[in-house]
Amino acid sequence: MFKNKVKKLLEELKEGRIDIEDAYEALQFLPYEDIEFAKIDFHREIRRGVPEVILGIGKTDDQIYKIAKKIMKNGGNLIITKLDEKMYKKIKKKIPYLKYNKLASIAYYDKNQVEKGKGKILILSAGTSDIPVAEEAYVTCKLMGNDVEKVYDVGVAGIHRLFDQIERMREARVIIVVAGMEGALPSVVAGFVHSPVIAVPTSQGYGANFGGISPLLTMLNNCSGGIAVVNINNGFGAGYFASLINHL
16 A cells, blocks of 8 residues: 555665655655646655545546556555446446446445454434444445444334344444434433444435435434534545554
C-alpha cells in the first residue's frame, strides 16, 4: 500500500540506493495531486489507515475513472460508494478487474492485504428494507480488514427474533444497528451488550418517517448509553467508524 511505498522509499534513501533527486521525483505529488476537478489525497492512508474513498454520487464516469486510476497507480485499494449499476458497467469497461456488490452499491478493487481488526463486528438490520444500507456497512468492514457477521430482519416488531442473537451480540467487539421506521432497535441492542453500538437510520418508512429524520431523532434521543449515530443511509460511515474501533 501507499504508506509502505513511502517507508520503502525512505529506507532506500537512507541506505544510499537512491539519491535526493530520485526521492524528490517520487514524492513530487505529495501530499495530493491536483487534476483540476479533484485533488486526490495520497497522504490519507498514512494519516487514517485507509486510502481516499470515492463517493459515486454527482460524478461522471470519466471523473470517477480518472480519480480511481490515480489511487490505484499509487498503490491504494479502491472503494467507490453509492455507485449505481449502470455507472459501474461504464467504469468496468475501463477497469476490467473492478468488482461490484449490487446490494451495497459499492465497487472495489482490493489488491492489497490490510491490517486485520482485533475482534468481530456484528451488523444487525431491523427490517429487510434496511438491508442495502446494512450491506454497505458490511462490505466496508470487510474491505477494511475486519471479521464481520450480519443478521438481518430482527427489528422490534418481532423482538423475539433479536433475543435469539444475544450471544452473538455479546461476542462482538462493535455492533452496527441499521433501522428505518421509528428507529428503536439500537436502544434495545445497547441495553444487552457492553460493546459500543453504532446506529444507522435509514430512509425506509412511511410519511411521518420524513425520509429518515424520524429514526435519526429517535437514535439521537436514545435512552441507552454507548450509542453513536451516523447520518441517514450512511452505511459506509458506520462501517468505517466500526473498523477504527476494531483496530484500536
